[in-house]
Amino acid sequence: MRKTVTTKNNSGIDIEFPNKCPRCHTGILPTELFAFDYKDSKNARIAYVVFRCPVCEKLFSTEYLISERGDSLVTLRNYPTMHVAEDFSEEIKKLSPKFCQIYNEANFAENENLNEIAGMGYRKALEFLIKDFATRNNPDKKSAIEKSWIVQCIKDYIDDKRIQNLAEKAVWLCNDEAHFLREYGDIDTVSKIKVFIKAIVNFIESCLAVEEAEKIEKRK
Ligand SMILES: [Zn+2]
Structure with missing residues (x-):
């Protein structure tokens, strides 16, 4: 008004x-x-x-x-600036509490117009999400996953092609945020990274729900 x-x-x-x-x-x-x-x-x-x-x-x-x-x-x-924390589902909070924390810190930075830092924050959040999901699915490879370069981790330990593709492209854009010279200057990288991260979160939730459904056996 x-x-x-x-x-x-x-x-x-x-x-x-x-x-x-x-x-x-x-x-x-x-x-x-x-x-x-x-x-x-x-x-x-x-x-x-x-x-x-x-x-x-x-x-x-x-x-x-x-x-x-x-x-x-x-x-x-x-x-004060309006900060509304992203409330992730219980499944995502349990899978990767660090992802939820770092994502919201990056989001806080973005709301404060600290865009350079926000981009790098989202990159770190994405790495935790991918590595925690990879470790969950490959518990015996925990140590190798922790040490791996994120792009390699996506290739080796993420089976879902949709998550693989989104994560790989998100990393390209995230790296642009961390480097001196930009390769993707024509793209609003921070917004796109967030869209890709949210899509990855949705696919991970779907994977977890499918597993949950598969565990249920018919009674009588
Ligand atoms: Zn009020």
């Missing part, structure tokens, strides 16, 4: 109100308490608006880029 508020320096600004509280993650229509605008060193007009959430009663602020006419052009960010 757009609404005009008056800043402490007495200018009217027309801004898009946040529709979600970054503190309790509830959809809301917040109350504005205080607004302030100023020109930064590059002569861009910036406004800060402090809101109160009607659900959790906590305060948060939103930063806007304002046009010369007083309209908000872009919502730059919320303080």
Whole structure:
């Protein structure tokens, strides 16, 4: 919803109100308490608006880029930043708790616009997921899997061709994030890596469900 508020320096600004509280993650229509605008060193007009959430009663602020006419052009960010942890299934949490932890740390970095670090974080998360899944299926090869290079590990110990293909391509894109020169600069690598990791998670869950089903024998 757009609404005009008056800043402490007495200018009217027309801004898009946040529709979600970054503190309790509830959809809301917040109350504005205080607004302030100023020109930064590059002569861009910036406004800060402090809101109160009607659900959790906590305060948060939103930063806007304002046009010369007083309209908000872009919502730059919320303080605090909204972090919603990815809640993986019980099967994935049990298979690879480290993957879940590192994935969420990478996701936190991404939400804080630390994209260089996020890409490398997703790479590390992917390695744990693949190696834990490989070890689960080949318990006698645990030590070899731990030491193996991830691409080799995918080739040698991941049987499902769909997971193999997704993991291999995800590693290519992840490596781009870690290297000085980019090979895949035309691709939004971090977003694509996340799509591939989520697909791998889905296929692993399917494999586990199939195994579970196969174990059930007909009674009577
Ligand atoms: Zn709230």
